[in-house]
Amino acid sequence: MPYAVNAMPRRRSLTPDQLAAAALAVIDRDGLAGLSMRAVAQEIGMSTMALYRYVDDRGELEQLVIELVLSTVDTGPPGTASSWYERIEVMVGRLRGVVGAHPWIVPLIIAHRHQSVAVLRWSETVVAILAEAGLDGRDRVVALRCLLAYVVGAIQLEHLGPLAGPGTQVIADRGEFPQLSETARQAGGVGPGEEFDGGLAMLLRGMANGR
Amino acid sequence: MPYAVNAMPRRRSLTPDQLAAAALAVIDRDGLAGLSMRAVAQEIGMSTMALYRYVDDRGELEQLVIELVLSTVDTGPPGTASSWYERIEVMVGRLRGVVGAHPWIVPLIIAHRHQSVAVLRWSETVVAILAEAGLDGRDRVVALRCLLAYVVGAIQLEHLGPLAGPGTQVIADRGEFPQLSETARQAGGVGPGEEFDGGLAMLLRGMANGR
DNA sequence: AGACGTAAGCGTACAGCATACGCTTACGAT
DNA sequence: ATCGTAAGCGTATGCTGTACGCTTACGTCT
Structure with a gap:
């Protein structure tokens, strides 16, 4: 027995x-x-x-x-009061908030994401919002993957490079890359959060103006 | 001596x-x-x-x-005949072509990018095109980082997950995630290239319609 | 109460990893 | 022909994941 x-x-x-x-x-x-x-x-x-x-x-x-x-990511649909645009921002923000607090695990997420229910739940909600936004078929597939790629890439670039200064800055300031060092100079004033949100905003504008 | x-x-x-x-x-x-x-x-x-x-x-x-x-990435500016939009597409396409042929190295690129002259050269050209497109200051910084994040994230999602089917598909088809499995079904018809280009197009549209 | 079976937890062992250190050896300069 | 130097190698150390088998705690049954 x-x-x-x-x-x-x-x-x-x-x-x-x-x-x-x-x-x-x-x-x-x-x-x-x-x-x-x-x-x-x-x-x-x-x-x-x-x-x-x-x-x-x-x-x-x-x-x-x-x-x-x-599993600590809130995957519930955000309040329906705001626009789809803002609701996607909320969803992405939640994911970034949780993952950004443990940036080292991003490679693990990439490797194991297909077995993760949490990712599926998040995606489900996001897809629903995208559908409301009028995206379907090909465009919706593309939009979802695009959002994920951006989040995953941005978090890694922000956290997983060695200290930004010594490398880029030194080489850039050698006058060999004028445009870049000009840009780098201005980058100093842009915080990581603004940078992330700015990029996301561009992405969302592009989704809105679907062809 | x-x-x-x-x-x-x-x-x-x-x-x-x-x-x-x-x-x-x-x-x-x-x-x-x-x-x-x-x-x-x-x-x-x-x-x-x-x-x-x-x-x-x-x-x-x-x-x-x-x-x-x-170093095998062609970082020369694309012909000035086409629009800035298309020229960015060319630059991103070149990077994706080279890196996508060796997807395992993406984590290395993220870790070592600040010491890479090739990345700087590529960025220099891209920034120049972005400038021509009318982007400057904060927006240009954001746009450059955003493009890099997308490329890096998209390549990893495409190549570095284990086979997409067995994981996602099985769970998705359990009826628990209706929106997602509907989307996944349509994803079958979208090739990796189209998917990448589609996401990039969204991004570029968003950059064009800068606020 | 006592015996038993099972799974929890541990110790040891092994192959493979990066790399510090010191030896041998090839070879251009003299 | 000799010498100094750096190329290349062998060995050793302290990491890694994990296979295997032992000990031990403890719920269940007599």
Whole structure:
């Protein structure tokens, strides 16, 4: 006679969420490169191999992490009061807010997104709004993927490059790239948030003026 | 008395380009995860440690690789006959063509882009076109970063997810996400090229209708 | 109360990783 | 012919993921 689910010989001392949270803590502290089974085990005070009672391999742990993060994205449709334009901004803003708080996980999202329910829920809501905006068929497909590409790309460019100054600035200021260094000079006054929102606004204007 | 440059006690048997080409071959064959000093050494028939006569560390090898790839991007301004709109399309298309042929290196580009002259050259030309289009100040900064974010994000979404079907399709078709699965169905008929170009077109329309 | 079976958790082992250090060796300059 | 130098290599160290088998806690059944 098989055991009941809650009558295991020894109860697990961890929930998958706790495990994922520990992994996320490691990532936030030491970056994606710092994520190792050993580091996570130490974080929760267990032996390395104990983790394998919870996940089959490192990949499954990564999946747990992105699901933990993405599940905190509010995927409910924003109030219908505002325009579709603003509602997309809200949806994208929510995603950026959550993911931008843990930028190291973006590569994990790209790798595991097809297994993520959270991404699907978010996409579902966004697609619905796009439909309301009058986009359908090809254009809607394109718009959705385009939004995702932008979010994913922008977050990485913002957070995952090494400090912007020493590299670009020095070379740019050598007078070899006049237009660029002029632009770079003005970039100083533009905060990351404004930059992101500005780009998103361009994108949305383009979607609105669909051909 | 120091030696002349070409009179070294033992001539290097490799050019940096050959080294980078070997690393790129490994990446193209086995992915970024397959890139290791050992693998590259084997590829060129040298010992692992011999590589360190050419680069300080793995990071420098990566930089060599992206510079090898990106240096093949034609950064010359496209013919002035066409509109700025079309010229940006050409510039973005060139970048996508080259990088899309080696999609695994995108994370390397993100990490090392600030040290890449090729990226600067490309940006310089793009900025010049944007200026002609009437964009300046804040808008030009935003537009450039936005284009880069899109390219980088789109290439990763296209190439770096695991096969699209089994994951998304199966879940989507469970009727839980009606809008999404409807959209996904139509996505089948849209090729990657069309999708990329479609998104870019939206972006450019938005830039044109600057507020 | 005591015995049993199961799964939790751990220790060890192994292959592969980047790379520090020091040795050998080829070879241009003298 | 000799010498100095840098090319190239071998070994060692401390990381990584994880396969395998042991110990141990504990719910269930007698």
